[in-house]
Amino acid sequence: MAALWAGLLGTPSAPAQAGAVTVTDDSGRQVALAQPAGRIVSLAPHLTELLFAAGAGARVVGVDQHSDYPPAARHITHLGSALQLDLERLLALQPDLVVIWQSGGGAAMIDKLQSLGLSVYRSDPRSLGDIATSLERLGRLAGTEAQAARAAQAFRQALHELRRQHAGKPRLRVFYQIWHRPLMTVNGEHLISAVMDLCGGDNIFADLPTLAPQVSTEAVLVADPQVIIASGRAVERPEWLQAWLKWEALAAVKQESLYVIHPDIIQRHTPRILQGAEQMCGYLDQVRRKLDSRGAGMPKR
Incomplete structure (x- = not known):
């Protein structure tokens, strides 16, 4: 690569x-x-x-x-x-x-x-x-x-190589957070959702009609994602990602599965999106290893 x-x-x-x-x-x-x-x-x-x-x-x-x-x-x-x-x-x-x-x-x-x-x-x-x-x-x-x-x-x-490497892995529920005020994500038509799928992730808001919809905190809690990935505006971990820690019952919080990907390599429609995909796939693999070590079952494709 x-x-x-x-x-x-x-x-x-x-x-x-x-x-x-x-x-x-x-x-x-x-x-x-x-x-x-x-x-x-x-x-x-x-x-x-x-x-x-x-x-x-x-x-x-x-x-x-x-x-x-x-x-x-x-x-x-x-x-x-x-x-x-x-x-x-x-x-x-x-x-x-x-x-x-x-x-x-x-x-x-x-x-x-x-x-x-x-x-x-x-x-x-x-x-x-x-x-x-x-x-x-x-x-x-x-x-x-x-x-x-x-x-x-x-x-x-x-x-093709990334698809081969990650085909058939257990599926995980993923929430991708673009911003916090308002709380924004992507739907199933967005390119970022395609990256999730490549890595074996299911976008919890795939069915929403808007490409980059606003959602509520309550909707995220109900969907209970196993992974939360944020972008923000820079390399640093955005402070608003840490705000999810107060929801201790959330699966992603219990599994310490809050991650960051720089927006330039995941939100731009360029060859560099494969760098973002490698990073996302690596994060999802980390979560799978955590769940395996705890004996938690996960659905496969």
């Missing part, structure tokens, strides 16, 4: 070759360019990462304010966010292509960008496999198909 992280970003590919390109984005719309994009604006951190991984980093001329990885992205012109975008500065960059996260509050901005005659690629990955597909599509749009194909294949191989 270490070779995957080192190789996915790689070095910029050769200049894009002339020729019309067409791809279908995650909304089902076709994005057609007269030739591969030489000037790209990215309005989401995961898209900036994907573009670099696909060999198109040298073509990125503008990014949103949260794009900070790889380190080279910090030195690219920042344009604000999809909700508060410096349109004048964006237009001055004369992009051939703008890539944006559809579920990240970008719907109104997409309409605005298109009304200005800009080509827009909508990203909205919902499965782990969608990450590899996104690499391939972005590589085609940027004319860096060879590196994008290598990155996509490396991702698929690493994902």
Whole structure:
């Protein structure tokens, strides 16, 4: 797996070759360019990462304010966010292509960008496999198909290996906490839920209709998760994760199964999500060992 992280970003590919390109984005719309994009604006951190991984980093001329990885992205012109975008500065960059996260509050901005005659690629990955597909599509749009194909294949191989390692393990009830005020989680359609499933975890709020719903403390207590995983905003353990300790009857508290994963490697739709998956799977394996040592039974697939 270490070779995957080192190789996915790689070095910029050769200049894009002339020729019309067409791809279908995650909304089902076709994005057609007269030739591969030489000037790209990215309005989401995961898209900036994907573009670099696909060999198109040298073509990125503008990014949103949260794009900070790889380190080279910090030195690219920042344009604000999809909700508060410096349109004048964006237009001055004369992009051939703008890539944006559809579920990240970008719907109104997409309409605005298109009304200005800009080509827009909508990203909205919902499965782990969608990450590899996104690499391939972005590589085609940027004319860096060879590196994008290598990155996509490396991702698929690493994902397959993780699935093989964790197939058939006893299932655990998992609560993933995005934030505390309000208390927020993810539903079964979210990519993080797919990571849980990969590791043998069942999302206790999978059936909720909203992608990132608000929930109550009472609902968490009723579902009685065996594992609680929090993200927060940094590497440090968020203080609000410790707040669950007062609920001593909660299975996750009794088993001392409160964990943290840095949001950048679990909440961004990029190849680095497999690092987050490795971490989550490791946590769930720790809980299984605790339960085995206590003679507690667990359901299997």
